Amino acid sequence: MGAPDIATTTMPAPLDIELTGISKSFSSSAGDLSVVRDIDLQVRGGSTTALLGPSGCGKSTLLRIVAGLEEADHGSVLLGDKPPHARRSKGEIAVAFQDDALLPWRTLKANVALGRQLVRMPAAPRRVADLIDRVGLSGFEARRPAELSGGMRQRAAIARCLATDPRVLLLDEPFGAVDALTRRRLNVELPPVWGDGVTTVLLVTHSVTEAVLLADKIVVLSARPARITDVINVTLPRPRREDMLQTPAFAETVRTVEEALGAGGGGSSSA
Amino acid sequence: MSDAPISARVLRFLGTLMAVLLAWQFAATLLAGSFLFAGPIEILRYLLDNHAVLGRALLATVQTAALGYLWGNAVAILLAGLALLLPLSERPIRILSLVVFCLPLIATGPILRVLYGPGIGPQVTLAALSVFYTTLVPLLAGLRAVPRVWVDMVQSYGRGRWTTLAKVRVLASTPYLIAGLQIAAPAAFLGALIGEFTGAERGLGILTLQAMRRLDTDATWAIASIAAVTSISVYLVIGKLGRLLWKGAPTTLLAPPLKAPRRHWLRSVAGVLGLTLMVLLLWQGVMDVFGLNRFFAKRPDDIWSFLVTGTEAEAHRETLLSALGDTLITVVPGFFAGLALGGALAALCTLMPRMSGVLLPVAITLRAVPIVTTAPLIVLWLGRGPTGVITIVAIMIFFPTLIACLHGLKQVPKAVLDVCESYSAPRWRILVHARIPAALPAFFATARIAVPAAVLAATVAEWLATGQGMGHLMALAASTSDYNMLWSAVVALTLVAVIAHFAVALAEQVVFARYAPEQLQP
Amino acid sequence: MPKLTPISPVLSRRKLLQLGTTTTAATMLGLNAIRAAASVPVNFQLSWLHSVQFGGSYIAEAKGYWSDLGLDVALTPGGPNAPVEPPVVTGSALMGISAADYTAAAVENGAPFKILAVAMQKNPFAISSLPDNPVNSPADLAGKSIGMATANTPVLQALCDLNGVDINEIEIVPTQYDGAPLLAGQVDCLLSWSTDLPVAMTMQGVEPVVMLLADHGYAVHSQTYIATEDAIANRRSDLVALLKGEVMGWTDYVADTDAAAALTIERYPDAGLDLATQELQAERQVPLMFSDLTDQHGFGWFTEETVAANIETLALLGRTVTPDLWDLSILEEVHGST
Numbered sequence A: 001m002g003a004p005d006i007a008t009t010t011m012p013a014p015l016d017i018e019l020t021g022i023s024k025s026f027s028s029s030a031g032d033l034s035v036v037r038d039i040d041l042q043v044r045g046g047s048t049t050a051l052l053g054p055s056g057c058g059k060s061t062l063l064r065i066v067a068g069l070e071e072a073d074h075g076s077v078l079l080g081d082k083p084p085h086a087r088r089s090k091g092e093i094a095v096a097f098q099d100d101a102l103l104p105w106r107t108l109k110a111n112v113a114l115g116r117q118l119v120r121m122p123a124a125p126r127r128v129a130d131l132i133d134r135v136g137l138s139g140f141e142a143r144r145p146a147e148l149s150g151g152m153r154q155r156a157a158i159a160r161c162l163a164t165d166p167r168v169l170l171l172d173e174p175f176g177a178v179d180a181l182t183r184r185r186l187n188v189e190l191p192p193v194w195g196d197g198v199t200t201v202l203l204v205t206h207s208v209t210e211a212v213l214l215a216d217k218i219v220v221l222s223a224r225p226a227r228i229t230d231v232i233n234v235t236l237p238r239p240r241r242e243d244m245l246q247t248p249a250f251a252e253t254v255r256t257v258e259e260a261l262g263a264g265g266g267g268s269s270s271a
Numbered sequence B: 001m002s003d004a005p006i007s008a009r010v011l012r013f014l015g016t017l018m019a020v021l022l023a024w025q026f027a028a029t030l031l032a033g034s035f036l037f038a039g040p041i042e043i044l045r046y047l048l049d050n051h052a053v054l055g056r057a058l059l060a061t062v063q064t065a066a067l068g069y070l071w072g073n074a075v076a077i078l079l080a081g082l083a084l085l086l087p088l089s090e091r092p093i094r095i096l097s098l099v100v101f102c103l104p105l106i107a108t109g110p111i112l113r114v115l116y117g118p119g120i121g122p123q124v125t126l127a128a129l130s131v132f133y134t135t136l137v138p139l140l141a142g143l144r145a146v147p148r149v150w151v152d153m154v155q156s157y158g159r160g161r162w163t164t165l166a167k168v169r170v171l172a173s174t175p176y177l178i179a180g181l182q183i184a185a186p187a188a189f190l191g192a193l194i195g196e197f198t199g200a201e202r203g204l205g206i207l208t209l210q211a212m213r214r215l216d217t218d219a220t221w222a223i224a225s226i227a228a229v230t231s232i233s234v235y236l237v238i239g240k241l242g243r244l245l246w247k248g249a250p251t252t253l254l255a256p257p258l259k260a261p262r263r264h265w266l267r268s269v270a271g272v273l274g275l276t277l278m279v280l281l282l283w284q285g286v287m288d289v290f291g292l293n294r295f296f297a298k299r300p301d302d303i304w305s306f307l308v309t310g311t312e313a314e315a316h317r318e319t320l321l322s323a324l325g326d327t328l329i330t331v332v333p334g335f336f337a338g339l340a341l342g343g344a345l346a347a348l349c350t351l352m353p354r355m356s357g358v359l360l361p362v363a364i365t366l367r368a369v370p371i372v373t374t375a376p377l378i379v380l381w382l383g384r385g386p387t388g389v390i391t392i393v394a395i396m397i398f399f400p401t402l403i404a405c406l407h408g409l410k411q412v413p414k415a416v417l418d419v420c421e422s423y424s425a426p427r428w429r430i431l432v433h434a435r436i437p438a439a440l441p442a443f444f445a446t447a448r449i450a451v452p453a454a455v456l457a458a459t460v461a462e463w464l465a466t467g468q469g470m471g472h473l474m475a476l477a478a479s480t481s482d483y484n485m486l487w488s489a490v491v492a493l494t495l496v497a498v499i500a501h502f503a504v505a506l507a508e509q510v511v512f513a514r515y516a517p518e519q520l521q522p
Numbered sequence C: 001m002p003k004l005t006p007i008s009p010v011l012s013r014r015k016l017l018q019l020g021t022t023t024t025a026a027t028m029l030g031l032n033a034i035r036a037a038a039s040v041p042v043n044f045q046l047s048w049l050h051s052v053q054f055g056g057s058y059i060a061e062a063k064g065y066w067s068d069l070g071l072d073v074a075l076t077p078g079g080p081n082a083p084v085e086p087p088v089v090t091g092s093a094l095m096g097i098s099a100a101d102y103t104a105a106a107v108e109n110g111a112p113f114k115i116l117a118v119a120m121q122k123n124p125f126a127i128s129s130l131p132d133n134p135v136n137s138p139a140d141l142a143g144k145s146i147g148m149a150t151a152n153t154p155v156l157q158a159l160c161d162l163n164g165v166d167i168n169e170i171e172i173v174p175t176q177y178d179g180a181p182l183l184a185g186q187v188d189c190l191l192s193w194s195t196d197l198p199v200a201m202t203m204q205g206v207e208p209v210v211m212l213l214a215d216h217g218y219a220v221h222s223q224t225y226i227a228t229e230d231a232i233a234n235r236r237s238d239l240v241a242l243l244k245g246e247v248m249g250w251t252d253y254v255a256d257t258d259a260a261a262a263l264t265i266e267r268y269p270d271a272g273l274d275l276a277t278q279e280l281q282a283e284r285q286v287p288l289m290f291s292d293l294t295d296q297h298g299f300g301w302f303t304e305e306t307v308a309a310n311i312e313t314l315a316l317l318g319r320t321v322t323p324d325l326w327d328l329s330i331l332e333e334v335h336g337s338t
Ligand SMILES: Nc1ncnc2c1ncn2[C@@H]1O[C@H](COP(=O)(O)OP(=O)(O)OP(=O)(O)O)[C@@H](O)[C@H]1O
Pocket: A026, A027, A028, A033, A035, A054, A055, A056, A057, A058, A059, A060, A061, A062, A098, A224, B256, B257
């Protein structure tokens, strides 16, 4: 904290995420719906945290609150020492939405470059091309979203997120539509790309394996309204590799998480 | 391989064209001596004999129409952007635009002529006035036809309304804008043509007047044909450009439903009063700023004393209301008939795509031929009673409805179509379950436009064909310098249009809350 | 009291007053002095689209009568949506062409207009019919259907009143501004200007029976020159010059109407006019514009008697006017200084 200027320009310090007493309910003509209740959560800067919970429990809503896209009824969100809206305009946050949010009239390349454009960063064609390659989409740069498969679109969205080198990365089921093999490969290959250990990642997933493979901490949420029922630390060494899947430690963690999910009352499936 | 279908299409087109021309010539022969109708052969002969004069007139009209088209659409685009950036300004913008669009030519013509003096100013302005509202309304719908996640994405990078507008909404609204621009093409042309009635030196409108006065049917229909062909060409070119420009595909417009903000009735009343006050101030302001003479440019207080406090106010009100009654009797059925016809034809074209090849040209032609030329024919067929006026109203509004609905029916996301396909749903079922809901925003946008259009069409028909109702009253008032009555008529018609506009808005809210919540976003 | 005041003394008194003013003096001093100065731009608002209806004005312009008088005249066309009154009221047009009934209505509604001269001594309204079912006199109208613009109902009413015909026995069909219904047999006769539909019918090879309303007591000055009181007071010399050029133009016109038609076509090639039609129209409007009265006093003239007849007919049209709606002083100056 001593010399923030130098620290942020050369090697920005990782940002902690701190949620205190977050509650949110939606009111509509069909009635009121309490979605998130009393969430307290600390995420250490540079770590990866996975949110697991039954469908419709409020994970996406929580992520949107962290991104400042949704105003919580109660409680506060801090990224480092600032609220989300103070972070967004510098490209310090990136969100990969559950729906890919690609603009249909832009080519894949233009969609990936969009993030940087929006935060007014200089265009970085090489970085964009590199990211497209990393998510396995080279050769499709000039295609439009309608010409891509669902999984390809998700990967493009992730590339867009990474293009701004965000300090907080919010991923909402980023690989939901990607086949198991590619998904596993991305699970291993992407963390170094987004700066594992520097970028704070909050990830929503329905796949326990994915959660264990990516996260340092797994937060298990109850059915709606979402409350934290369990927090499991993953102690596997980093960097994670594909062969770790076969280790007993991995299998052990997976079992613990699955039990926690079952106990939390959510009947979630695991991939 | 690819040659065969194209030449087949060309053959089919030529076949249709031949059939239409033959039928036309036949009808003209039947009507020969009625001085109402001319066939293609007579028209062609006239065109060849008079190509120089016609060419110059076409150039003059096209020039003013193009200027008006540019101005009108530019203003519409600016206003739509403003309405989106400053949500509070949307209602005033909508209402003021409606009011301005409602102003009958007969009231604006003299004012514009006095303001501009000799020259093309009034024609350009009238062409602009006849397109800006028809572009503004679909554009406003299009600018909102954006799934929430796109807005979220922009917001997640810390950017606000401006960036969302520039990067997302502008492009997402392109298909709506193109539909608006297409509808605007014939409208601008007709606006310029009618604008020439305010005392122009040259143009197709002038030629039409002189030809009709000479009972020169060949000339009248030759000019009408030129107008139609020009409008259709511009319409097609803009459509083509639009398809070249628009690279996206319709997407699922997911947006959470909004609980209609239940406003206290006092607030609604205050809103209406505020809007009324604004319109009145603007009215007074424009008159005073330009220092327009009270003899013909009446102020709100003139009308108030004419209709309410003056000695003969009651007689004036009676005259006005009885004329208004006559007009409403034709406007209301014409409005619904036009909407129903446009919607039904659009559905038909979707069910039978081949139909559109025949229907669209006929529809555009009907809209593009100046009503001054067609009105006598319609009257011949349907008489001088209300049926004729209702038909004219319906013809004037069915075209924009058809175009808007056709475009709306295409706004179905591929995924939704795939679902239907996967159940082998028949076309009509897809229409009912997927296409019609997708077309609702476009439909309601066109219904809003149709309100003032129906009123204007009815008054023109009354002026040209039946000598009744508000059209007659306004023409009479203008010729006898009874500008108090003229402005009272303008106020009455505007009120009717505003009320109808709110009725459409109400219906729209109920339907959109379910089918298109993104349209209700503030 | 003005109703009772005889016109001529008033006018001559005014004229005397005006003679003392410098503006008039300038006009009298000779044209060259004015021409040397920059010419005055003047807008002259016509009542309809360009056609030989305004042939005299075109001649005045083409022969330089106005520029000789120091005016740079713009002839602004009218149209179905271009009423003459607003530009004249605002002063954007110095003078306009109207008709006594419209001017009376405008004055009733607050316009400070005066009629300065009368181009059409006889009102051009006529009822046209086909020879096999003719309308030769107002009495023939009974039991017939007549096509007309509903706005003109008072005109028909006045004709009926003047000739003791019951208007209820006539079926009025609102053909508005379309002449075709007569030829198509939808109506028995049609009310229009005699220089308009009948000319078109003749050109189409159908010779109509034309009954001029003016021949049956309908006395309303048409194609009248109007200006505001303000213009008469403050731009008098311009008005005199404008009207003077106009008088000279029309005097030439009547000498050769074909030349006027040809000039019209040449001057306005884009107005959609046809030479033969224009020649016929030019010829047919002569008896409306020129009479013993104009032979004696000059183009545009009117007298107490013609004004009184107008006032009577206008009363039938529901317009109450006084003789001071007409102001002969400018025309007197024009003809006096010729
Ligand atoms: N804008 C909204 N208005 C009303 N209700 C909403 C809104 N957004 C979400 N909800 C409701 O909140 C609840 C949680 O939604 P959310 O999208 O956060 O679930 P989720 O945990 O991400 O589910 P999934 O795993 O299926 O993506 C759901 O019941 C949903 O119906």
